Amino acid sequence: MFWYRWKHLVKMLVILGLCVGCWFIFSPLSNTVKLGLDLQGGLRALVELEPNDQYKTITTDIQSEEMQVLQDRLNTLGTSEISFSKVGNDRINIEMPGLTDPKQALQLIQQAAVLEMRPLTAAQVAKGSAGSSTYDPKFNAYKASGAPIITGSDLSSAQPAPAPGGGAYVVDFTLKSDGARRFLEWTRKNIGNPLPIFIDGKLIEAPTIQGAIGANGQIEGNFTLESATALVTELNSGALKVPTRIIEVENVGPLLGKLDLQTSLVASLVGLGIVLAFMLVVYRVPGLLADLALVVYCFMMLAYVAQFGVVLTLPGIAGFVLSIGMAVDANVLIFERIKEELWAGRTTRAAVGVGFKRAFWTVFDSHVTTMVGAAVLYWLGTGTVKGFAFTLLIGTIFSLLTAVNITRAFTDIVVDNDVATKPVWYGA
């Protein structure tokens, strides 16, 4: 019969094909495996949207709009691959791998950038601006002011420009037609009065109106190039509808991530190496076969990680390493059983058959109990723990496959060809 003559060859070809396939998927490693923030460096922020007077409850629509605004703002930072994701219906998770200076990003996230021009009297302006003789720190200019004349939504565009005097920067803005009409009318009536400009409720400046102003204006806030650019970004991408609060931050320096990646890779390789050596010494021939199966297992894991874009994090590496322990445990169970059967006087062939059969359900149990824990952890776990749970879960499934099937396929060849017939080759 074809199958009985060629089954080993076929199985080996399948396994070899699997390995080659995996190799093509994950190689070169550095290009295919995505590193998490903790290994690559970067900023992760979990942002919560807080209801305000206008929007009392946060709906998913508001969430989407806010996410769009944040995307527009943060994309100007020039960092590649910023990822945004909605969490629940009032949170947004932002990941910016490779970001070196978090300060600006955090400000862009937090600043609502609500631009408002609200009327104040000259005396009030003096009371509200630091440096004037009548400055009163307790005075809240924003509350004292009247209804806004112009808001951020009236803007059609804004851009930074160097101040006429040099050194500082200003922000030039252009109003939309209907806002421009209102602005013109109001400024004509209020020549000689101050024009207080508020950003996020903070009085930025209050120049005295010299004459009627139309569509184009200027904010002189004593800006630096950076702060002017930031404000322009915010004004152009629109104001946030509701305030944001950063409730979780993870910020890793790029070099630190690299260092952690190196040490944890060393850790996994050292662990893997000792385990491979251990199996070889203790179980000899089947130990070698299990080691081969373990290598196949590593190939499969790497291919999975590369193929499905799993982001590799430190806890993820821990899960991977631990699943190696699991895979080995399955083989220990099986080989111990084989040894016992050998001691009971069976031939190697019989002992291998019985060993695999009898140990299977125990191996299955051990994998199921691990998977249960990992699945719950993946379901309810928080941030970093999820990565661990995921790799452990996948690793356990692969381990069940390789430890039972692939080790078995290897062992069958050895046994059927009478390569290692003495019990001593099995560590017995």
Added chain:
Amino acid sequence: MFFRNLKWDIVGQRNLWFGVSAIVIAAGIIALFVHHGLPLGLSFTGGSTVEVKLGRTVTESQVRTALSHINVSTVDSGDADPAKQAEIRKQYAAIAGGDAILQLAYKAGDVAQNDRVTISSQSVISDPSPLYDALDKAGFTVDRAQSQNTAVGPTLGKEYLQKSLLALVIALGLQLLYIAFRFGNQLRFGVIADIALLHDVIVMVGIYALANRKADDAFLAALLTVIGYSVMDSIVIFDRIRENGRLMADQPYDRMVNTSLLQTMTRSVYTLATVLIVLLALFFYGGDTLKNFAFALLVGVTSGAYSSIFIASPLLVLWQDRTNRKRAGVRAATLAREAAGSRGRIAKPADQARPQPVSDLQAAGDQSQAMQRAQAKRNKVKRPTAPPPRYRRRRDEGTGIAGQDGGVELLTDGTDADADDAASDTDETR
């Protein structure tokens, strides 16, 4: 062969093993009382950790002095809301005021000793630049590329804690279900596997309290992993005990359990060894995050292996002893009752299984005992008459020789057939 040839009476020394566990657990509970419960990590309480790499070796007091010079009044969150601004300044003020736990660290490859500082605080700081600036000013240039910070808001921390506890409860529940499914018809295995499971959880929490480590999300991950490991370990040993229960029915229960333990000991030791190897590698070479995690797992896995060998199995023997005593007591009572109550009448064997009028005190327990006795009797009859399945011959299906030769049974040797029969025997009896 090493462990099976060892004349090690694990079951006989059970009081010693129980004592060791009791001491560890008691120490843990005392530590829990001293610390007013398990100290929680920042991911559950809310707060922030800033890890900075400095240009040179520092001492704790130097860092503290530098932090006290944080220029709180210039801290700008970039937030418009004055309330929020005030809140952030207050948090920096707290750090400047000394409300931060400092920990000096050193990483392999660093040029200077103790040039890394971990600053943890209850304040939630998303942007640590004022802190970096203060350290820069004090002359310890902060290498920002090698520094990191994390912050979790207090409400979020509480949410994470709730979620984690829920995860723990669900995972425990699922494992209990699995145990029940696995040992459905044998209450004692299920209950004792549960006890071993709880033992490991308590030991882990206790040792964490003893080591004064903070329970964070990594601890939860370790806890859930260990729960699975513990159940698995108990199942492996209990499976062997159940198997030997049939094979060694003529031996006393405690000896049978002890033999089972020694038989599985190599497996237990090797499995523990391989897992410990990878964990130790993580512990010594892994980063700080992994170190904490590996520590929790080291404790839990060791406890899991210990509990299934030295706690769960002796408990099985105790359970059996109790059952035996009960049985013996009932038998004595029945005999006495028969002698007293049915004077002159010879009890027929069939009567034994039937409930007889008894005193109120015994009535409840007796009925089930009578059923158990009947069960035991059935077993007794069954065992010798049914030949052990492994001696029944069956066609060899594994090697495929039969198929090759057109259905003619061709057994290479006797043991081969035995082996496959024995294998199917396990399948049948499972």
